[in-house]
Amino acid sequence: METELSTALGVEHAIFGFTPFPAVAAALTRAGGFGVLGAVRYTAPDDLRRDLDWMEKHTGGKPYGLDVVMPAKPAEVPGDRSLTEADAEAMIPDGHRRFVDGILARHDVPGLPDGEASGWRITGWMEQVARRQLDVAFDYPIRLLANALGSPPADVVDRAHERGVRVAALAGSARHARHHADAGIDVVVAQGYEAGGHTGEIATMVLTPEVVDAVAPLPVLAAGGIGSGRQIAAALALGAQGVWLGSLWLTATEADLHSRALTAKLLAAGSGDTVRSRALTGKPARQLRTAWTDAWDDPAGPGPLPMPLQGLLVAEAVSRIQRHEVAPLLGTPVGQIVGRMTSERSVRQLVDELTREFETAVDRVNRIAGRDR
Amino acid sequence: METELSTALGVEHAIFGFTPFPAVAAALTRAGGFGVLGAVRYTAPDDLRRDLDWMEKHTGGKPYGLDVVMPAKPAEVPGDRSLTEADAEAMIPDGHRRFVDGILARHDVPGLPDGEASGWRITGWMEQVARRQLDVAFDYPIRLLANALGSPPADVVDRAHERGVRVAALAGSARHARHHADAGIDVVVAQGYEAGGHTGEIATMVLTPEVVDAVAPLPVLAAGGIGSGRQIAAALALGAQGVWLGSLWLTATEADLHSRALTAKLLAAGSGDTVRSRALTGKPARQLRTAWTDAWDDPAGPGPLPMPLQGLLVAEAVSRIQRHEVAPLLGTPVGQIVGRMTSERSVRQLVDELTREFETAVDRVNRIAGRDR
Structure with missing residues (x-):
């Protein structure tokens, strides 16, 4: 080829x-x-x-x-300097933080163990x-x-x-x-x-x-x-x-997804089990449909913030969900071909x-x- | 082939x-x-x-x-008989009829000429x-x-x-x-x-x-x-x-779309100019994005009725829009390949x-x- x-x-x-x-x-x-x-x-x-x-x-x-x-x-902020993480954090409305807390509370998601940093915090953007x-x-x-x-x-x-x-x-x-x-x-x-x-x-x-x-x-x-x-x-x-x-x-x-539960969800998912949602980053991204994406895509909720705010807002929550493998909320970006991913094989295979x-x-x-x- | x-x-x-x-x-x-x-x-x-x-x-x-x-x-109605057109008409809320009238009024869509029946009335379903x-x-x-x-x-x-x-x-x-x-x-x-x-x-x-x-x-x-x-x-x-x-x-x-304006819209449209909308039949159908689909897909509006009610509700309106070639509302079901349809050719070509x-x-x-x- x-x-x-x-x-x-x-x-x-x-x-x-x-x-x-x-x-x-x-x-x-x-x-x-x-x-x-x-x-x-x-x-x-x-x-x-x-x-x-x-x-x-x-x-x-x-x-x-x-x-x-x-x-x-x-991204720029007034004063002609580029946006810092602290600038972005300050732009997140309290109502959105409470919405995240509400989802986590409804699903009894424990906090991160003492001293464990949020592994999902993505700042590479x-x-x-x-x-x-x-x-x-x-x-x-x-x-x-x-x-x-x-x-x-x-x-x-x-x-x-x-x-x-x-x-x-x-x-x-x-x-x-x-x-x-x-x-x-x-x-x-x-x-x-x-x-x-x-x-x-x-x-x-x-x-x-x-x-x-x-x-x-x-x-x-x-x-x-x-x-x-x-x-x-x-x-x-x-x-x-x-x-x-x-x-x-x-x-x-x-691959090392750090979660057998997530791997099991991927292996079980069909091509219709993904959704294009702004729930993770603030821009439409295809991912497994979960209780997390449903909450953000619900017209009755506050809806996702624009990139990069949404990613910062949800970083710790996503780490907690992954750390504790809270199945209904556990997701990952993945395409519709997830329906074809039904067994674990080596890259060579x-x-x-x-x-x-x-x-x-x-x-x-x-x-x-x-x-x- | x-x-x-x-x-x-x-x-x-x-x-x-x-x-x-x-x-x-x-x-x-x-x-x-x-x-x-x-x-x-x-x-x-x-x-x-x-x-x-x-x-x-x-x-x-x-x-x-x-x-x-x-x-x-x-589709069945109480009494074990199948749904008639009159049954379906009776199920359409007045608010939805007023919403249709509002769209037509905003775009100054004339009525059908006396004696001309709605050509778009689809009962084949x-x-x-x-x-x-x-x-x-x-x-x-x-x-x-x-x-x-x-x-x-x-x-x-x-x-x-x-x-x-x-x-x-x-x-x-x-x-x-x-x-x-x-x-x-x-x-x-x-x-x-x-x-x-x-x-x-x-x-x-x-x-x-x-x-x-x-x-x-x-x-x-x-x-x-x-x-x-x-x-x-x-x-x-x-x-x-x-x-x-x-x-x-x-x-x-x-093909005979009965509307040069519609043909012109199709020839000009790009692959991003369609939308999957319930505006026409009540089920998600891909079509040209128009002021008509925007109105029905607007969360502030009443939203489309289920099939077959939506099709009956909008039949006369669609006929009027097509008859008078009201450009902003004029649409048709079409797929994303519309972006490739840039000239009129014979089927043989x-x-x-x-x-x-x-x-x-x-x-x-x-x-x-x-x-x-």
């Missing part, structure tokens, strides 16, 4: 995998795909350095990438944090820098290009994609409605060819609804130069299945097209 | 086209596809007979089908009307009877099978599809989120393989997001035995483009799979 992009990056299969787990990213790279480590959870630069050191040891010189969540323009991540990342031979939140700032694109690092950015519409192309991005990830995490309204089947045509000859990766070899063949037929998978790895044996089913799907299309005669 | 199903039905291309226009259905059949005439608008059996006579004259013995909207069980349609249809050599609203009643399935007519039913989930299979249906149309008209939440990329696996070995047609040869190749890679296209024909030269692009997409996938070496 070779495209111009996979050849240029030196990988065997045009399968790109986004994951917060170094063990998954490294395993995908070793299996002939391209592992992309999500950096948003690394608040301390040393933690990122530790995990990139680990990646270096476990990828045997094969290529991998890093995914950051960096706004093109930092803040420009100053993302830039510290990049300072670390550029010390390593990453081959791709992906940004999940718009085009990265121009100086970051330049810095990546100086080091021979390709820059990718996610897009939910052809307009977004053209904006990325204008900003000098090298690879567009077209993320369809059915994807896990932040998504727009346009489904992968429609979005992929639209983005391919909008930014040609730039390469496009298809994301959203892809978790099998048939879906890979479909994405490539739509014009993508590869696929970008995130959800599928969540139930890989190398998953890649073998993807490539084998891809070949079968190509055989089938060739028969239909009369190419086997 | 031949599958077991297209071969069994005797068509050259596994391209099925749903359309309310006999001229489009006949042109698709003549072009080597399979035209399916939508019957829901035929209230008078003689009108359907006239148009099926016309189809017979213009399809040259090639196969075509009919699409009805028949509930598996007729009522069991007694659908059964009269079938009495007519079975006099003609239709090859496929599709039902847009669940499995048809068992006696209708039997009657079709006795005449050698295959029965198809639309499904938005694997569970629906299995229900159809249990009801003796021969072909499942898996209709994804991005489709025009009634849709569920699961996108075509995820839904198609899920339904294929759920009802195997029954053949599945993929619907939703398909309007180009690349998308056909993708749908076949996902395991479909053909594609079911509805939106694409709306801007065919043979459209089919030529679909099959040509399909071949190119297959070439591309073969190159990626290393099959050209």
Whole structure:
């Protein structure tokens, strides 16, 4: 499964995998795909350095990438300085804090043990944090820098290009994609409605060819609804130069969700058990539907705050829910392909299945097209 | 483009086209596809007979089908009799009628000319009307009877099978599809989120393989997001035995929308200009986003009534809007591929483009799979 992009990056299969787990990213790279480590959870630069050191040891010189969540323009507050965490905290209404407390109380969610910090507190979206991540990342031979939140700032694109690092950015519409192309991005990830995490309204089947045509000859990766070899063949037929998978790895044996209850929920969920909700970050993101998303999506409630306030508001609550595995509230970003994630397999097994089913799907299309005669 | 199903039905291309226009259905059949005439608008059996006579004259013995909207069980009212139009009318709250009047008044929508009946009044969903349609249809050599609203009643399935007519039913989930299979249906149309008209939440990329696996070995047609040869190749890679296209024909030269303003709106719309709304029928149906859908989807309004009440409530209003081409309110069911419908072409041209692009997409996938070496 070779495209111009996979050849240029030196990988065997045009399968790109986004994951917060170094063990998954490294395993995908070793299996002939391209592992992309999500950096948003690394608040301390040393933690990122530790995990990139680990990646270096476990990828045997094969290529991998890093995914950051960096706004093109930092949020600003009066006085021309960029928004700090304290500024954002001060903007959260008391009524919303009480609403969170109410959900936790209704479900008897205990507090965090003394001295245990909220592990879910995500600050990587803040420009100053993302830039510290990049300072670390550029010390390593990453081959791709992906940004999940718009085009990265121009100086970051330049810095990546100086080091021979390709820059990718996610897009939910052809307009977004053209904006990325204008900003000098090298690879567009077209993320369809059915994807896990932040998504727009346009489904992968429609979005992929639209983005391919909008930014040609730039390469496009298809994301959203892809978790099998048939879906890979479909994405490539739509014009993508590869696929970008995130959800599928969540139930890989190398993944560490820190919660057997959450893994069990993912394995049991059907394709209809996700919802596109602002409950977690303030922007629409597909995730498991839970009592938590129901509470935030209830028109009778106060509704979610905009990004980044919602993420700060809910950080400790999410940590408590995960720490104590409170089943009705326990969720995670995941796409509609969760219905296909019914057993735990190694990344290597998953890649073998993807490539084998891809070949079968190509055989089938060739028969239909009369190419086997 | 031949599958077991297209071969069994005797068509050259596994391209099925749903359309309310006999001229489009006949042109698709003549072009080597399979035209399916939508019957829901035929209230008078003689009108359907006239148009099926016309189809017979213009399809040259090639196969075509009919699409009805028949509930598996007729809606019942107390007294064990099925719901009549008058029963339904009596159930509509006055507040909702005033809300319709308010929208029309705000947009200065004139009434219908004296003596002109509401052309949009759709009663084909009522069991007694659908059964009269079938009495007519079975006099003609239709090859496929599709039902847009669940499995048809068992006696209708039997009657079709006795005449050698295959029965198809639309499904938005694997569970629906299995229900159809249990009801003796021969072909499942898996209709994804991005489709025009009634849709569920699961996108075509995820839904198609899920339904294929759920009802195997029954053949599945993929619907939703398909309007180009690349998308056909993708749908076949996902395991479909053909594609079911509805939106694409709306801007065919043979289509007659009775409104140049509406055609112009369709040609100008992008993939992000549709909305899944209950504004037209009471069930979620994808359509152009308009001031009409905005009014019904506004949380400050009364919201749509359930099917079939909403359809009866809005029938005259929709006819007035269409008759007078009141642009801000003018809409139609259409899928996200509306963004690809940018010029008016004949059905023959459209089919030529679909099959040509399909071949190119297959070439591309073969190159990626290393099959050209």
